[in-house]
Amino acid sequence: AITLVRRRGYNRLPVYSRNISNITGVVTLTTWDLMDAELPDRSLEDLIKPAHYVSPYQTIDQLLPILRNRDDHMAIVVDEFGSAVGMITMEDILEEVVGEIDVGYDFEEYLPRKKRIFEMLDEETYLMDARLPISEVNELLGTSLPAVESHTIGGLMMARLRHIPNEGESIVEAGFRFTVTEATDRAVVKLRVEPA
Secondary structure (H helix, E strand, C coil): CHHHHHHHCCCEEEEECCCCCCEEEEEECCHHHHHCCCHHHCCHHHHEEECCEECCCCCHHHHHHHHHHCCCCEEEEECCCCCEEEEEEHHHHHHHHHCCCCCCCECCCCCCCCCCCEEECCCCCEEEECCCEHHHHHHHHCCCCCCCCCCEHHHHHHHHHCCCCCCCCEEEECCEEEEEEEECCCCEEEEEEEEC
């Protein structure tokens, strides 16, 4: 990693596990770090800091304070599946204001996913995997939820709330309340769906 940083000039490197869409942390090296003669002897684990995950629907106004307060001034953008789809940095925001600064990455690989399921808790209440396609949810509930901004019910939650939802957060759509019952820092995992 250090050789790559020195050769390519990047000072922030996303660290992933198994697949580039599964970003687990970030290595940030300053100019002072790169001048340290003992740097090549340090283990990579010592250099990795936890990544911060954000929704692609968050606005610049929401992101700016988050990025400003982080030492690495960056966040990993995750989709409705919790897969990394890119990075956002302070430089990216500044580029929008003052022009090109020449920093940025995009990731477009996705992990293979198993079939998504739902469970009936009673006659009108469901527990749904957040990755259940909106088309299947519409068929099941007899609704016409839009599949424009996202393809899954968890993605719809993310789009409506404009951030990665936490457990307990809910929305009302098409006469149903969708409540997050399980979530990670990257994505919604399960939803309780019941008449509103």
